[in-house]
Amino acid sequence: MYSLVSLISAWTIPILLVFIPLYAVFRKVPVYESFTDGAKDGFDTAVKIIPHLVGMMVAISIFRASGAMDFFIGMLKPLLDYLGVPSEVFPLAILRPITGAGSLAFTTDLIKEHGPDSMIGRIASTIQGSTDTTLYVLTVYFGAVGIRKAGYALKVGLISDLVGFVAAIAVCVLVFG
């Protein structure tokens, strides 16, 4: 299991890296111009995240340094231990559907605190990659067309976030454990 997953992990990016430009050249795309053109957006995107990440990092940092985080995690720890969930990642389950920047900040904090190659760091990374900011997506998409009643969309989104959360933990424990 681990060898297969690490094989996929190791090969996905290099293959895309060679395949995309080769295919583009074949289709007579000026690859270098295309690259630099799209790359400009990358800088803007990174800069646009700064206010969000600073704001959330400040709040989380205070919450953690004061001892409040440990207090809340300590309360939930027996239940989470019973379920086999590392209690440190639990706040992600609540933050993820609500705020993309906030959960990214929290994941960053976990990686900084426990190390990127620790089990917690890997689980947090996987959760962040396999779920989405359901409430934001719902607001943007339905807001854009004037839908007021979301029907069952919110429930489906939240259930899939929960499944993603559990799946991320299970897969990481299975692969890296």
Next chain:
Amino acid sequence: MVNFIWLFFILVGFIVAAINGRIEVVTEAAFEGAKTGVTVCFGLISILVFWLGMMRIAEDAGLLSKMAKLLQPLVRFLFPGIPRNHPAIGYIMSNMSANILGLGNAATPMGIKAMQELQKLNPNKEHASPEMCTLLALNTSSLTLVPTTLIAIRMNFNSLTPTDIVGTTLIATFISTAAAIMVDRWYRKRQPPIHYTKG
């Protein structure tokens, strides 16, 4: 909601620090947090610039429309209620393709266009149609091939194997997306079907 959580973190942190008699950690933590935020964003620049550049090549080369074609049978299966050859289908396919390639910037406008087309088919303009719910479910379960931002952050913190989460993310995404589709189907079957007029 975000406002509430943000204030909650700061306020509770302040109160707990005050009770513990360690109010000085609040100031220190605030500046430390701000510094980390900026450092991380600067670390993100390199990988976001690189990756969005690669993805623009993919888009210009027509890989996006190619993927859209590949996804056609899947779209027909997921959105059986949309009349054949309706423009909504094209936008939905582009939205899904862009999401899979990790092109968030391209995915959102496509998704909004798809929603607008679905809204034209929707008999009740204030209430989301089942098709709209399905599209939302697909978008919130995060179809991603390469979790770019996470790889960048892991590199930032000197990971020895920054990309070793690509495989686990793929599997977890697959599971959560499959769950979203199944739950969506289940809810849809419990609703009275909407009869679309040819739009």
